[in-house]
Amino acid sequence: MKSSLTWTAVALAAAIQSCTAQTYTECNPMEETCSANTGLASWSFTTDFTSGDDAFDSWNITSGSVPSTSLGAEFTINEQGDAPTIETDFYIFFGYLEVKMRASNGTGIVSTAIMESDDLDEIDWEQVSTFNTEIQSNYFGKGNTTSYDRATTITVDTPEDTFHTYGISWTSEKTEWYVDGTLVRTLNYADAVDGTNYPQTPMRVRIGIWAGGDPDNSEGTIEWAGGETDYTQAPFTMYLESVSITNYNPAESYTYTDTTGSYDSISASNSTSGSTTSSSSSSTDTTSSTSRSVAASSSTPGFSDTTSSGAASGSASATSSATPSASPFVGGSSKLLFAHTEGFWMGLLAAVGVAML
Ligand SMILES: *[C@@H]1O[C@H](CO)[C@@H](O)[C@H](O)[C@H]1NC(C)=O
Ligand SMILES: *[C@@H]1O[C@H](CO)[C@@H](O)[C@H](O)[C@H]1NC(C)=O
Ligand SMILES: *[C@@H]1O[C@H](CO)[C@@H](O)[C@H](O)[C@H]1NC(C)=O
Ligand SMILES: *[C@@H]1O[C@H](CO)[C@@H](O)[C@H](O)[C@H]1NC(C)=O
Numbered sequence: 001m002k003s004s005l006t007w008t009a010v011a012l013a014a015a016i017q018s019c020t021a022q023t024y025t026e027c028n029p030m031e032e033t034c035s036a037n038t039g040l041a042s043w044s045f046t047t048d049f050t051s052g053d054d055a056f057d058s059w060n061i062t063s064g065s066v067p068s069t070s071l072g073a074e075f076t077i078n079e080q081g082d083a084p085t086i087e088t089d090f091y092i093f094f095g096y097l098e099v100k101m102r103a104s105n106g107t108g109i110v111s112t113a114i115m116e117s118d119d120l121d122e123i124d125w126e127q128v129s130t131f132n133t134e135i136q137s138n139y140f141g142k143g144n145t146t147s148y149d150r151a152t153t154i155t156v157d158t159p160e161d162t163f164h165t166y167g168i169s170w171t172s173e174k175t176e177w178y179v180d181g182t183l184v185r186t187l188n189y190a191d192a193v194d195g196t197n198y199p200q201t202p203m204r205v206r207i208g209i210w211a212g213g214d215p216d217n218s219e220g221t222i223e224w225a226g227g228e229t230d231y232t233q234a235p236f237t238m239y240l241e242s243v244s245i246t247n248y249n250p251a252e253s254y255t256y257t258d259t260t261g262s263y264d265s266i267s268a269s270n271s272t273s274g275s276t277t278s279s280s281s282s283s284t285d286t287t288s289s290t291s292r293s294v295a296a297s298s299s300t301p302g303f304s305d306t307t308s309s310g311a312a313s314g315s316a317s318a319t320s321s322a323t324p325s326a327s328p329f330v331g332g333s334s335k336l337l338f339a340h341t342e343g344f345w346m347g348l349l350a351a352v353g354v355a356m357l
Contacts, residue, residue, distance in 0.1 A: 025118045025120060028119050028120070029118055029119050029261070036253035036269065037091040037202045037253060037255075038089065038091060038252070039091055039093065039249075039254050040092050041252050041272050042247070042272070044245065045246075046245070047242060049240050049243070050068065050072050050241060055073070058088060059086045059088060060086065060088075060089050061084070061086050062085045062206075062208075063083050063084055063208065064082055064208075066084050066085075069239070071102070072101070072239045072241035072242065073239070073240040074238075074239060075239075075240065076209075077109060077211055079231055080231055083210040083211070084209060085209075085210075086207055088205045091202035091254060092202065092204075092246075092247040093249040093254055093266060093268060094171050094263075095245060095248045095249075096170070096244075096245070096246040097205055097244075098165055098243070098245075099113040099242070100163055100164070100165045100166075101163065101164070101238060101239060102159070102161070102162065102163045102164075102238065102241075103127035103129060103159045103238055104127075104209050104236045104237055105236060106230075107227045107233070108129065108211055108212050108213015108226060109129035109209055109212070109238075110128055110209060110210055112127075112210070113125045113205070114207075115168065115204065117203045117204075118256075119142055119143070119201050119261045120140060121140065121198075122140040123138075123139045123168050123170060123203070124136070124138040124139065125166045127156075128212065129226075129236065130213070132158055132161070133157075133158070133159075134154060135153075135154050135159055135166065135179070136151050136152065136154070138150050138152075139199055140197070141192055141197030141198055142261050144197050152185055154185065156179055163239070164180055165179070166178070166179060170199065170203075172189065172263050175199065201261055201263065201266060207240055207243070211225075212225030212229075213228045214228075215229070250272045251268035251269055252269050254266050254267070254268055254269070
């Protein structure tokens with residue numbers, strides 16, 4: 001962004017960009033025919049973000065600049081509007097994600113590691129810097145934001161001073177959140193509105209920070225973020241040491257064969273055996289042995305051995321279009337920008353909501 005632009009203009013431009021690149025999707029396969037998702041063709045993928053610029057192979061920096069440092073990838077908010085974010089240039093279809101990171105300090109800064117699909121299924125880790133004793137887990141199915149009871153708070157020892165590993169094990173049967181190898185939450189398929197709201201479509205990994213406490217955000221968001229961010233206290237920095245990803249259905253691409261958004265509607269092209277290991281940088285042991293065993297034990301590859309999907313209504317509720325601005329829990333770094341342009345967004349979201357019907 002050019003510094004000569006006014007903040008409003010920056011926010012608006014960024015919001016439009018975020019609409020497609022962050023929480024929203026360029027093409028929602030539940031509404032239209034979209035090109036296939038590029039898959040991770042190997043079983044596993046590891047990045048050591050201390051290893052220099054090559055670490056970002058297979059990652060796209062979608063906002064800001066994110067250098068490699070001796071502590072890992074550095075995500076810094078220096079001023080209002082900063083929200084550095086990276087995402088994988090591939091999707092996985094069920095799998096295990098583990099990030100080793102140290103969350104940002106300050107007030108109201110949100111350090112996030114999420115997975116999100118093109119039809120807005122989402123599984124989140126979100127650490128709010130105001131509370132240096134906890135992290136939140138959350139999920140969304142098909143962009144449904146009509147209830148706010150999906151988030152849980154998990155106690156963690158000084159997540160802003162200490163590197164911890166945060167894991168998400170994701171199968172068609174259940175999603176599990178792990179902290180330092182310890183299971184801290186389980187979401188079963190049936191628990192999410194009989195599976196309708198269960199995250200189950202190919203996702204990419206997205207990691208970044210944003211200011212939930214930005215003074216221009218909605219009151220609800222600032223409250224959730226534990227107060228207003230004081231930019232004179234900047235920099236606020238999150239460090240991401242490493243990421244380890246296992247893809248339980250390695251394939252060159254994934255296609256939605258209908259508009260249900262259910263996992264059994266996803267076709268994987270050129271599925272591979274998954275025995276290979278690729279790494280965007282060194283394949284050193286950046287993951288703990290604990291987490292490796294977690295990944296292995298939860299691996300039940302494939303997705304044919306479960307309950308049939310809740311193929312019920314594939315359409316998002318119209319009411320969801322009326323409420324997102326009240327939700328501090330929608331994942332991604334667009335929330336800040338969202339709040340800046342609420343009128344614009346309400347109109348846009350209403351349009352999206354209508355289009356979804
Ligand atoms: C990542 O960036 C490259 C180069 O800018 C672009 O061609 C590609 O479409 C991006 N991938 C994703 C998944 O956005
Ligand atoms: C946050 O930590 C950085 C060093 O990592 C420090 O420079 C900054 O003053 C800290 N900010 C606050 C508000 O504690
Ligand atoms: C599948 O693999 C074949 C042979 O390697 C290749 O020609 C084809 O383009 C691949 N298809 C897709 C969808 O990637
Ligand atoms: C959205 O979620 C709520 C509960 O969280 C549920 O009652 C509603 O049916 C869901 N809407 C759709 C379209 O699945």
